[in-house]
Amino acid sequence: MNFASDNVTPVCPEIQAAIDAQCQGNAPAYGGDDVSASLDRAFSDLFDHEVAVVPVSTGTAANCISLTTLVSPYGGIVCHHEAHINEDESTAVAHFTGGAKLLPIDGPAAKLEAAALSTYLESRADRGVHSVTPECVAVTQSTELGAVYSPDEIGAIGAICKQFNKRLFMDGARFANAVAALNCPPADITWKAGVDALSFGGTKNGAMAVEAIILFDPARRAEAEQARKRSGHLLSKHRYLAGQLAAYIDNDLWLKNAxxxxxxxxxxxxxxxxxxxxxxxxxxxxxxxxxxxxxxxxxxxxxxxxxxxxxxxxxxxxxxxxxxxxxxxxxxxxxxxxxxx
Ligand SMILES: Cc1ncc(COP(=O)(O)O)c(C=O)c1O
Known part of the structure; x- marks a missing residue:
C-alpha cells in the first residue's frame, strides 16, 4: 500500500474515459473547443457565482498564474512558512510575478490565524518604498499539514484582508478533501469568505494533470490568460485539460474521490x-x-x-x-x- 503521496496514484476511470473521448477526432485548438467553452458555466454553477476558469497542467503554474493577477512585481504575499509556494515551488512565485516577495509567518498546523495576520499586516503598514508592502495573503486548503480551515476561519481571514485592502488567494491542491471534510458548499470557503482566486486541484484526486485557476472576479481573466501564454502554459490541445475538468466535476466525481x-x-x-x-x-x-x-x-x-x-x-x-x-x-x-x- 502506497501512502507516500496522492501524486503516486493513476488516473481514475471516469477521467480516463473523458480523455479517451477527446481522442475521437479533431477539435479546435487553444481552448476553442466546446468542452473548454463549457467550463465557465459548469464551475459558475458549482460555486454559485460567476467565475472565469483558466486550466493549467501543474499546481505550481495554477498558484503562480493566479498570484500574478493579485500582486504587483514589487508587492508581498503573506503566507505560512510551510506553504507549498514558499517551501516547494523554488522561486516560481517571483519568476511568474516579476519579483513579488513571499512574506512567511507562523501558525498552528500550517494555518494562518486571523489575529496573527492582523498583527502582522499592522506591523508592515506605512513602511514606504524601502520595504515590501503585502498586497496579497495566501492560504492552503487543506493545509500542507493536513488541517482544514472552517468557513469561519477563512471568513475571519477574508475580513482582515478586506480591512487592510489585501487580495486573498487559496491554494486548493487538496480543495476537494477540504470540502469533503467540511461537507459545506464550496462557496462557503471561497468567495463568500473573501477569496479572490483559487487553484482548484485535480491531479492529486484522480485527474491526469489538470488544475483549474478559478477567478471569482471574471475581469481578471485576461491577465491570467496573458500570464498563462507567456509562461508557456497554454496547451494547444487544451481540450484534454478541459475534458478532465468537466469529468471531474460531473456527478461530483471530485467529492466522491475525496x-x-x-x-x-x-x-x-x-x-x-x-x-x-x-x-x-x-x-x-x-x-x-x-x-x-x-x-x-x-x-x-x-x-x-x-x-x-x-x-x-x-x-x-x-x-x-x-x-x-x-x-x-x-x-x-x-x-x-x-x-x-
Ligand atoms: C499544497 C500544494 N500545492 C500545490 C501543489 C502542486 O504542485 P505541482 O506543481 O507539483 O503540481 C502541491 C503538490 O504537491 C501541494 O501539495
Whole structure:
C-alpha cells in the first residue's frame, strides 16, 4: 500500500474515459473547443457565482498564474512558512510575478490565524518604498499539514484582508478533501469568505494533470490568460485539460474521490494508533502525521506500506497520504492482521 503521496496514484476511470473521448477526432485548438467553452458555466454553477476558469497542467503554474493577477512585481504575499509556494515551488512565485516577495509567518498546523495576520499586516503598514508592502495573503486548503480551515476561519481571514485592502488567494491542491471534510458548499470557503482566486486541484484526486485557476472576479481573466501564454502554459490541445475538468466535476466525481481518500485516512489513523502511533495533528482530510517508534515503522514497512519520514515534525515523525484509490477494506484487513503481532 502506497501512502507516500496522492501524486503516486493513476488516473481514475471516469477521467480516463473523458480523455479517451477527446481522442475521437479533431477539435479546435487553444481552448476553442466546446468542452473548454463549457467550463465557465459548469464551475459558475458549482460555486454559485460567476467565475472565469483558466486550466493549467501543474499546481505550481495554477498558484503562480493566479498570484500574478493579485500582486504587483514589487508587492508581498503573506503566507505560512510551510506553504507549498514558499517551501516547494523554488522561486516560481517571483519568476511568474516579476519579483513579488513571499512574506512567511507562523501558525498552528500550517494555518494562518486571523489575529496573527492582523498583527502582522499592522506591523508592515506605512513602511514606504524601502520595504515590501503585502498586497496579497495566501492560504492552503487543506493545509500542507493536513488541517482544514472552517468557513469561519477563512471568513475571519477574508475580513482582515478586506480591512487592510489585501487580495486573498487559496491554494486548493487538496480543495476537494477540504470540502469533503467540511461537507459545506464550496462557496462557503471561497468567495463568500473573501477569496479572490483559487487553484482548484485535480491531479492529486484522480485527474491526469489538470488544475483549474478559478477567478471569482471574471475581469481578471485576461491577465491570467496573458500570464498563462507567456509562461508557456497554454496547451494547444487544451481540450484534454478541459475534458478532465468537466469529468471531474460531473456527478461530483471530485467529492466522491475525496471522500474515499478522507475515509481511508480515518481507517489508516485507527490502524496506526492501534499499533502504538501517536497522531501529531488531528486527522481531518487525507494526510496523516504520526509519531512511530522505529520498530513499528519497520513493521509497517515489512507489511508492505510505503510512507515518508517527516523530520520537520520530529525524528520519529512520518507522513501518510491517502487518495481516491486507497482501499479501505484492505487497510481494515491489515489492521486486523497486524493487531497483537
Ligand atoms: C499544497 C500544494 N500545492 C500545490 C501543489 C502542486 O504542485 P505541482 O506543481 O507539483 O503540481 C502541491 C503538490 O504537491 C501541494 O501539495
Amino acid at each position: 471522500r474515499n481518500a478522507n475515509s481511508a485516512a480515518q481507517a489508516l489513523a485507527t490502524l496506526l494508533t492501534d499499533q502504538g502511533g501517536q497522531m501529531l495533528l488531528a486527522p481531518q482530510a487525507n494526510e496523516l502525521f504520526v509519531a512511530l517508534p522505529d520498530t513499528i515503522a519497520q513493521k509497517l514497512r515489512d507489511a508492505g506500506m510505503l510512507f515518508y519520514s517527516w523530520p520537520s515534525l520530529g525524528t520519529n515523525a512520518y507522513r501518510f497520504v491517502t487518495a481516491w484509490n486507497s482501499d479501505i477494506n484492505a487497510i481494515n484487513a491489515l489492521k486486523t492482521r497486524l493487531h497483537g503481532l
